[in-house]
Amino acid sequence: xxxxxxxxxDLVSITDLSFAYSKESGSRKILDGVNMAIPRGKVVAIMxxxxxxxxxxxxxxxxxxxxxRGSVVMDGQEVHTLSDRKLYALRRRMGMLFxxxxxxxxxxxxxxxxxxxxxxxxxPEELIHDLVLMKLHAVGLRGAAHLMPNQLSGxxxxxxxxxxxxxxxxxxxxxxxxxxxLDPISLSIVGQLIRRLNDALGASSVIVxxxxxxxxxxxxxxxxxxxxxxxxxxxxxxxxxxxIAFVKQFVHAEPDGPVPFHYPAKDYRKELLNLP
Amino acid sequence: xxxxxxxxxxxxxxxVDDGIWRxxxxxxxxxxxxxxxxxxxxxxxxxxxxxxFTGVLSLIVIMVSGLFVGMVLGLQGYNTLxxxxxxxxxGVLVALSLVRELGPVMAGLLFASRAGSAVTAEIGLMKxxxxxxxxxxMAVNPIARVVAPRFWGGVIAMPILAALxxxxxxxxxxxxxxxxxxxxxGAFWSQMQSSVDFREDILNGVIKSVVFxxxxxxxxxxxxxxxxxxxxGVSNATTRTVVTASLVILFADFILxxxxx
Numbered sequence: 001x002x003x004x005x006x007x008x009x010d011l012v013s014i015t016d017l018s019f020a021y022s023k024e025s026g027s028r029k030i031l032d033g034v035n036m037a038i039p040r041g042k043v044v045a046i047m048x049x050x051x052x053x054x055x056x057x058x059x060x061x062x063x064x065x066x067x068x069r070g071s072v073v074m075d076g077q078e079v080h081t082l083s084d085r086k087l088y089a090l091r092r093r094m095g096m097l098f099x100x101x102x103x104x105x106x107x108x109x110x111x112x113x114x115x116x117x118x119x120x121x122x123x124p125e126e127l128i129h130d131l132v133l134m135k136l137h138a139v140g141l142r143g144a145a146h147l148m149p150n151q152l153s154g155x156x157x158x159x160x161x162x163x164x165x166x167x168x169x170x171x172x173x174x175x176x177x178x179x180x181x182l183d184p185i186s187l188s189i190v191g192q193l194i195r196r197l198n199d200a201l202g203a204s205s206v207i208v209x210x211x212x213x214x215x216x217x218x219x220x221x222x223x224x225x226x227x228x229x230x231x232x233x234x235x236x237x238x239x240x241x242x243x244i245a246f247v248k249q250f251v252h253a254e255p256d257g258p259v260p261f262h263y264p265a266k267d268y269r270k271e272l273l274n275l276p
Numbered sequence: 277x278x279x280x281x282x283x284x285x286x287x288x289x290x291x292v293d294d295g296i297w298r299x300x301x302x303x304x305x306x307x308x309x310x311x312x313x314x315x316x317x318x319x320x321x322x323x324x325x326x327x328x329f330t331g332v333l334s335l336i337v338i339m340v341s342g343l344f345v346g347m348v349l350g351l352q353g354y355n356t357l358x359x360x361x362x363x364x365x366x367g368v369l370v371a372l373s374l375v376r377e378l379g380p381v382m383a384g385l386l387f388a389s390r391a392g393s394a395v396t397a398e399i400g401l402m403k404x405x406x407x408x409x410x411x412x413x414m415a416v417n418p419i420a421r422v423v424a425p426r427f428w429g430g431v432i433a434m435p436i437l438a439a440l441x442x443x444x445x446x447x448x449x450x451x452x453x454x455x456x457x458x459x460x461x462g463a464f465w466s467q468m469q470s471s472v473d474f475r476e477d478i479l480n481g482v483i484k485s486v487v488f489x490x491x492x493x494x495x496x497x498x499x500x501x502x503x504x505x506x507x508x509g510v511s512n513a514t515t516r517t518v519v520t521a522s523l524v525i526l527f528a529d530f531i532l533x534x535x536x537x
Contacts, residue, residue, distance in 0.1 A: 062413050091415035102410035104402075116414045119421075161410075 011172055011204045012038040012061060017070035018228075019056055030056045032228035033070070038172070043198050043205040045215045047250065048225035054208040055099075057225070058174050061206070062096060063087045074172065092120060095165030095203075099177040101157035103149040109136070109160050110145040116167045135163040138200075139193055155186025159193065166197055172204050173197070179211040187211075191218050212251050216240065224250065226258075302498045309427055309497070312420035316428045322421070326429025330391035334437060337390055338383055342374075342441035345382060346448025349373055353449070354457050366459050367468035370449030371442075375472065375481045376537070379442035381529050384488035386441075387434055388521035392496035395426050396517040399500025400510035408501075423501060427493045434489025435482055442481070480536045487528060492521045 014036040020029045030053040038044050046054050059065040061072055063079045072079040077090060103112050113132045117123065123131070136142045139159040149157060158178060165173060175194060179187050195218040198205045209215050216222070216236040224232040224239075224247055232239070232247045239247060249257030265271070316323045353369040399422065402408050408418040446468075453459040472478065496517050503513035 064409065064412060088415040088417070091413060094413065096410070096413040098406045098410055100405065102406040104407055105405070116416070119414070119416050164414075 009040050010037040011040045012036075012072065012074045012206075014057075014061070014072050015070055017057075017060060017067050017072065019053070019060065019065065019067045029228055031060075031067070031225075034225070034228070034230055036223055036230065038204050038206055039221075040204050041198075041202060042220040043195060043207065043218060045207045045209060045219040045222045046225060047210060047212065047215070047222060048231075049210065049250070052225050053228050054225055055176055058096070058176055058206065058208055061172075061174065062091065062094060092168060093171045094174065095168070095170035095172070096174040097158070097161050097165050097176065097178055099180055100154075101149075101161035103152075103157055103161055103164070105149050107148075108145070109141070109147050109149065109152070112149065112160060113164045113167055116164065120168060131167070135167055136160070138166070138197065139163045140189070153186075155182050155190065158182065158186070158190055162190070162193060162197070166201060166203075169201055170203060172206070173201075175205065175207040175209070177209055178207060179209055179214055187214055191215070194218060210250075212253070216251075301502070302494070305498050305501065306494055308419055309424050312417055313424045313428065315420045316424045322425040323428045323432070326426045327433050330387075330395065330426070330430050331433030331437060334387060334390045334433070335440070337386055338437045338441050339444045341382060341386055342379075342444035343448040345378055345441075346370060346374065346445030346450075347452045348448075349378075349445065350449035350452030351457075354453055354459065363459055364463035365467055365471075366449065366453045367446075367464035367466075368471040370453070371446055371468045371472050372477060374442040374445040374449075375477050377529070377533070379445065380438045380481055380484035380488055381525060383438035383441040383485065384434065384492060384525040385522055387430075387437055387489075388492045388496070388525065389518050391430065391433070392492045392517050392521050393514045395430065395493070395496040396500040396503070397510060397514045399423065399426070399497060400503035400505075400513050403501065403503060404505040404507070404510055419501075423497045427497050430493030430496065431486070431489045434492065435485040438481070438485035438488075476537075480532075483536075484529065484532050487532060488525050491524050491528060495521045495524065 014034060017031055017034040017036075018029070019031040034057065036046075036057075046057060048054050056065060060067055061074070061079065063072075063082070066080055074090060075093070077086070079087070079090065082090060103109075104115065107115070110132055113135050114128050117128050117131060121128075133142055133145065136145055139162055141156060141159055141163065144152065144156060144160070149160070152160060162178075173194075178190055178194065182190060191214045194205060194207065197203070207215055207219065216239065219236060221235055222233060222239045223230055226246055232242060232244045234242065239251060242248065242251070246258045248254070255261050270276075349370045350366065353366050353373075354363055357363045357366055357369065399408075402418075402422065408422065411418045411421060450464065454461045454464050499513040499517045499520070503509045
């Protein structure tokens with residue numbers, strides 16, 4: 001099965017997306033002609049090694065970065081041509097979970113989850129109270145509502161941040177490395193939550209990750225990014241049995257392969273002997 | 277030699293270029309901040325909270341410093357004035373020095389190191405821990421929600437702190453001058469009352485403190501927002517806030533004094 005066999009109702013479609021960070025020493029290309037689609041109701045994983053442009057891709061979908069070429073269309077709206085007001089309106093329909101949660105450290109767990117609701121709605125405080133507890137209950141942390149973020153473990157912060165990102169029932173939920181630094185139990189809890197919340201909310205999800213084992217269990221479709229391009233794509237089964245060298249190296253965690261163990265350098269012998 | 281000179285001038289040129297570019301960026305930042313300031317007044321609780329953090333929590337350092345500066349002025353002033361037999365004018369000397377110069381300037385310097393650095397560190401750390409990004413993705417503008425209230429909180433707190441600095445300073449001068457070294461109490465207060473002009477002295481002092489409040493708050497929020505999102509970046513930004521704000525206060529004080537008096 002290829003992506004074309006999935007139902008063609010895409011919430012987000014990305015066409016020919018290119019992005020480079022410009023630096024004084026010349027520009028470094030991060031993304032180069034990426035095409036991608038996130039179908040409604042599905043969970044899509046974007047995988048690739050560290051620093052291959054996965055997070056940049058998420059920021060591009062959220063309109064926080066502007067591509068040099070190409071477009072991101074969410075629900076019929078081209079993200080980068082929108083005015084600030086419209087972009088903010090569009091973002092109300094997105095939720096994003098940051099790598100380390102990015103909870104506001106000066107307010108309690110309860111207030112963190114209540115934050116987007118209070119900012120965007122005029123609901124009475126009793127209703128906000130109930131909504132927040134429902135969201136926290138969904139991630140299993142209703143009992144932690146009164147704690148401060150610095151009293152939470154890594155896994156708990158991640159779950160609170162997840163509750164916060166679904167506070168306004170978004171259509172699209174984005175996860176930036178949701179599995180980094182979690183113990184095995186928290187890891188599978190977060191993994192299960194991502195799937196369950198996606199299905200319960202009828203949302204679509206994008207997970208940027210390099211954790212193969214957990215994500216292949218919960219996602220519907222996988223994109224592999226390497227050197228700014230889509231190196232491979234397919235359903236989890238296709239990825240597992242793929243014979244593309246890069247994918248094989250990644251899925252089976254081999255230290256050397258198309259992604260070299262050594263960072264590009266001068267010839268070893270010449271460098272040690274100080275030869276030109 | 278010519279290569280060395282070339283590099284030397286190039287590095288100066290580069291720094292000047294960098295400085296001008298940064299100044300332009302800071303001005304644009306201020307403009308954006310002003311445009312998005314509506315929320316700071318519509319939801320005044322946000323700003324009031326910042327007035328508490330930057331103002332109320334700076335009270336102790338401001339008032340204790342004010343007291344000591346006033347006491348020193350009392351001692352030194354008495355020492356000098358009595359040589360000319362005019363120690364009765366001690367009240368005027370203390371009050372004018374404080375209201376015109378020391379109040380706004382010292383309060384500004386203390387405010388920059390106590391509250392300005394804290395604001396820079398807070399905004400910088402919020403940036404480093406992606407809290408600002410998270411806010412943006414929640415469709416909440418961080419400039420409107422985080423930066424503007426901190427700016428206005430500082431602008432409101434600073435003149436009040438400067439006034440309190442001057443008031444405690446006058447009290448310190450009174451303690452030393454009247455209670456300790458025995459200047460006549462009636463002369464101390466009445467000369468002060470008759471020689472300190474409301475418009476010429478007090479109002480100009482207030483204007484100074486408002487200007488310093490704007491400058492310090494602007495520098496603190498800008499440095500925080502512009503900080504490199506790493507531990508080192510935030511620490512550099514905090515240092516820059518204190519150094520830049522202090523120099524800018526002293527420079528602006530000179531300009532304002534030249535214009536006013």
